[in-house]
Amino acid sequence: MHQYPQVLIFPFPAQGHVNSMLKLAELLALASLTVTFLSSKYNHECLVCHIDILSHFTQYPGFKFETIPDGLPQDHPLLGIDNPPPDCIIGDGALGFTFDVAYELGIPIIQFCTISAGCIWVYFSISDMIQAGELPIKVPGMETYLRCGDLPSFCRTIDINEPIIQLIIKQTHKITQANALIFNTPEELYGPIPSQIRTKCPNAKHGESFGQFPNTRWEEDKSCIAWLDKQQNRSVIYASLGSITSTSSNQLVELWYGLLNGKTNFLFVVRPNSVIGKVGEGKDVVKELSKKSKDRGYIVDWEPQEAVGWNSILESIIVVVPMICWPYFADQQVNSRVVRALWKIGLDMKDVCHRKTVEKMVNDVMVDRKEEFAISASEMAKVTNRSVSANGSSCSKFNRLIENPINIL
Structure with a gap:
């Protein structure tokens, strides 16, 4: 009888990463692979809460789901005596220590790069730019649209020896040691960039998988669905602080005024405890804004959704919806610039949160330049949907990926 390999999947403990890796886990399970999804105890409890x-x-x-304690001493054994090691580990690209585990167990390691391929290439380029004394100046293949201010947030320091920069360089370099890579990006979206990444990892096999499992750490307020059902099709702008971003009360009010003064109704998701300030202050501000929104908008703590972060950009592309990006940190600066300058399917509200700016951008994407963005978004949707069709590049690469755990053992 043919024995499929046992695959252990270990995600970075952030919702966008978990959602992507859960979807990958389900696709592998559909292909009859034996899959163990490993999380810390705290993150597993968040996963099953709602x-x-x-x-x-x-x-x-x-x-099967398995958990590990949230903290262990340095000399704690990796595996119990009754737990045989898996045949392969699929680790999150943000977790370099999964390589150490795989090496100690003597098994292959596949890295799932849950962020965009474009940002991965930027991370690879940081080391080269530092050695050339160019940080922050340019990224090969992105010179025509990526500016200094579009580099990841941690590149804005004047000290290139900053621990976070050195950590990113170290973690990114570990990707080159993987037996295989999985990109959370259709190759057609980034032109030559995925090929350039492969030059850094010549010995690794490559696959693609993108999609999200609808997991949430917060209780969904489904009352917004009834409100949405009363609105005209594609007449509402959706605004959200996502699963990580925090903001001040002043920024929140500016964003709200921009939405309120725009020409369209809005659904505004303000995650609990996402407003910085005294205990309870943010909740009071949100409550007051909700009262003042009246018929123009609807504000909830969290609403039924599948995607956050880079995943939400992929989702927007697939359903042909333009975007306004307000990047917070890490890969978001790169992504927001690509949305605006390369794909031309939205606007980049980088480093600013003023009501007049928000209002103008809302009116641009929803009214004044709606057709312009709709055409660009439609073209990007065609490219992406082709890649996941039966004979598309992403589908073909994923089918090869299913065989990869067997081939690299």
């Missing part, structure tokens, strides 16, 4: 995810995955006989 959706019945355990029941969903019982349909896959070879799938």
Whole structure:
């Protein structure tokens, strides 16, 4: 009887990373691979808190969730005596220590780069720019649209020996040691960039997988669905601080005024405890703004959604929806510039949050330049949907990926 390999998947503990890796885990389980999804105890509790995810995955006989403690001493054994090691580890590209685990166990390691391919290439280029004394100046292949201010947020320091920069360089270099790479990006979206990444990892096999499992760490307020059902199709702008971003009360009010003064109704998601300030202050501000929104808008703590971060950009592309990007940190600066300058499917509100700016951008994407963005978004959607069609590049690469765990053992 043919034995499929046992695959261990370990995500970085942030919602966007977890959602992407859960989707990958489900796709592998559909292909009859035996899959273990490993999380810290805290993150597993967050995972199962608001959706019945355990029941969903019982349909896959070879799938199981496992947890590890949130903290262990340095000399703690990697695996218990009764737990044989998996045949392969799929680690999050943000977790370099998964390589150490794989090497100690003597098994292959596949890295799933959950952020965009463009940002991965920027990370690879940081070391070269430092050695050339060019940081921050240019990224090969992105010179025509990427500016200094579009580099990841940690590049804005004047000290190139800053620990966070050195950590990113170290973590990114570990990707080159992987037996295989999975990109969370259709290759067609970034032109030559994925090929350039492959020059850094010549010995690694490559696959693509993108999509998100609808996991949430917060209780969904489904009352907004009834409000949305009363609105005309594609007449509402959706605004959200996402799963990580925090903001001041002043910024929140500026963003709200910009939405309120725009020409369209809005749904505004303000995650609990996302407003910086005294205990309870943010909640009071949100409550007051909700009262003042009246018929123009609807404000909730969290709403039914599948994607956050880079995943939300992919989702917007697929459903042909233009974007206004207000980047917060890490890969978001790169992504927001690409949305505006390369794909031309939205606007980049980098380093500013003023009501007049928000109002103008809302009116541009929803009214004044709506057709312009709709045409660009439609073209990008065609490219992306082709890649996941039966004979598309992403589908073909994923089918090869399913065989990769067997081939690299």
